[in-house]
Amino acid sequence: MLPLQSFTEYVRQHALFGPDHKILLAVSGGKDSVLMVHFFKQAGFNFAIAHCNFGLRGVESQRDEDFVRLVAATMEAPLYITHFDTKAYAAEHKISTQMAARDLRYNWFEELRRTQQFDCIAVAHHQDDAIETILLNLVRGTGIAGLHGILPKRNYLVRPLLFLSRKEIDKLISANEIRFVEDSSNLSAGYARNKLRLDVVPRLKEINPNLEQTFARNIERFADTEIILQQRIAAVRLEICEERADGIYLSLEKISALYPRRLLLVEILKDYGFTEIVTEQLLASLNKLSGTSFYSSTHRITVDRTALIISRITEEVYAHQMIHPADSVVKLGRQLIGITFTEDVTFESNSDKAFVDHDKLIFPLVLRNWQRGDRFMPLGMKNLKKVSDFFIHQKVPQPQKENIPILINGNGDIVWVAGLRQDDRYKVTSTTKKVAIFEQKFN
The missing domain is CATH 3.40.50.620 (HUPs)
Known part of the structure; x- marks a missing residue:
């Protein structure tokens, strides 16, 4: 029975x-x-x-x-x-x-x-x-x-x-x-x-020996705790988020007063596809220069002077492609970027390739077109430089600028201006254990 x-x-x-x-x-x-x-x-x-x-x-x-x-x-x-x-x-x-x-x-x-x-x-x-x-x-x-x-x-x-x-x-x-x-x-x-x-x-x-019964009770407790957390998240969202025509604004002043800040922000931002790692990188950048951007598969967060601005990614704004660790090739317009990983720590001088310290990457990466305000640290330099100024120095024609793929780390840093120069912060060094190789190809 x-x-x-x-x-x-x-x-x-x-x-x-x-x-x-x-x-x-x-x-x-x-x-x-x-x-x-x-x-x-x-x-x-x-x-x-x-x-x-x-x-x-x-x-x-x-x-x-x-x-x-x-x-x-x-x-x-x-x-x-x-x-x-x-x-x-x-x-x-x-x-x-x-x-x-x-x-x-x-x-x-x-x-x-x-x-x-x-x-x-x-x-x-x-x-x-x-x-x-x-x-x-x-x-x-x-x-x-x-x-x-x-x-x-x-x-x-x-x-x-x-x-x-x-x-x-x-x-x-x-x-x-x-x-x-x-x-x-x-x-x-x-x-x-x-x-x-x-x-x-x-x-x-x-x-x-009563593991099943113990876990059953734990599950009930955790489920109840999540309900309380979500109630708190809903209240915080109403307090710090303001919806405007160009996106959702999160007051930096109110974010700084949150406790526990990391947990609450992780829970709020995960609704927009941002991982915990990216959120932690975002928090670490709040006291740096404004204009830094972070990406999920659907949204972008821009660090402004007084707020975080969350906006939806649309093809009308710019072309973009997410890159995950399992990807071997991604396409942006007519261009292909091949991706390989190796523990053979080598480097070659080739503008069509970027040799990147794998351990410094935060996935998913983003491959997108250039945007005004982009900054990076060209290989061999120690200061940030506007990509627009770099294009002028490299004598890149205006129409070509819009078609140059830009590789973005999960923390918003530019890793590589494809076909031109990679970022000095992500170069291969004597301490590098694994290399990510990105190669520009044309379809």
């Missing part, structure tokens, strides 16, 4: 969905998602099943699809199946295969929810998944939101099995003789999450 009362009480307590709702179940064929199907069937909820075939495990992927077809037929549930070329998507978007699979499946689930009018999407995460997510976030670096891990409900996504641990799921599967298929990749230590699952969590349970 399944603990239906515990299941329905968890659903009710967290207001996941109601008896009249139509729910889409994400089912891989593994024990967690198949058990979720049995809970929904026995509880009498209205549901359909969705299965993704990512084409990553050959015969095993087809076996999973065939099994889910059998589950849907047995449960008399509507079934939706799709196939993805996951590796091609990962290569096109320059992301890992795992991230590609995540993007593809959740985008498809959301499309089904909208087109087929489902009230929510149910996934079969459990307590151990929540623990692994928190640990993974801590290892990689996280804010308060990362500490509560995965929540029972976020927008249209619900997780009705978070009241169960992996051990409890195993017992229910065995006691009720529920068939499932095993994903062999779950047993591989090649993935970061699996390393935590197979190596780290068991050691933590030796220290605290």
Whole structure:
């Protein structure tokens, strides 16, 4: 027998969905998602099943699809199946295969929810998944939101099995003789999450046998703390932000009075795509010359004399392209910039190339056109120089100025005026351990 009362009480307590709702179940064929199907069937909820075939495990992927077809037929549930070329998507978007699979499946689930009018999407995460997510976030670096891990409900996504641990799921599967298929990749230590699952969590349970229950309580505390933080952020945003026609102005005087300044500004600026590292670099520049700019993929922050000015990046203003560590080539207009990394610390005198100390770069970088007010420190000099004055000294024709790519670090510094001169602050030195080489090409 399944603990239906515990299941329905968890659903009710967290207001996941109601008896009249139509729910889409994400089912891989593994024990967690198949058990979720049995809970929904026995509880009498209205549901359909969705299965993704990512084409990553050959015969095993087809076996999973065939099994889910059998589950849907047995449960008399509507079934939706799709196939993805996951590796091609990962290569096109320059992301890992795992991230590609995540993007593809959740985008498809959301499309089904909208087109087929489902009230929510149910996934079969459990307590151990929540623990692994928190640990993974801590290892990689996280804010308060990362500490509560995965929540029972976020927008249209619900997780009705978070009241169960992996051990409890195993017992229910065995006691009720529920068939499932095993994903062999779950047993591989090649993935970061699996390393935590197979190596780290068991050691933590030796220290605290009730680890799942402890983390469940911690998650509730962290979630409550985030609510309080967001209330504080909302109040600060009203206090220091002023919306004008040319952007959003944040008073420098009011920023200086914030406490804790870094945390509050990080939370405010992340809504505009700025990372914590860029925000810290921005704070460090507040007492320097005004006119410095910082970039996210969607916005620019300019440090003015009395305010930070946040403006949206548009193609009408200037062409721009973000550069991430995995990129090997980026395009700006008719020009291509090739990117390679090497631990062979060399340098050659070639204006079409920039040899940059990798450890001084803050990603994402920005490749864009020249803007009035740009300054940099030409290689061999010790003072900042206006790029416009540098163009005059180099006798660059006015029409050509607009087409010269400018490479910008994540902190707003110019790293390279492509085809002309790189910045002295980012040159290769005797202490350089890794070199980033940027090469100008023409399409």
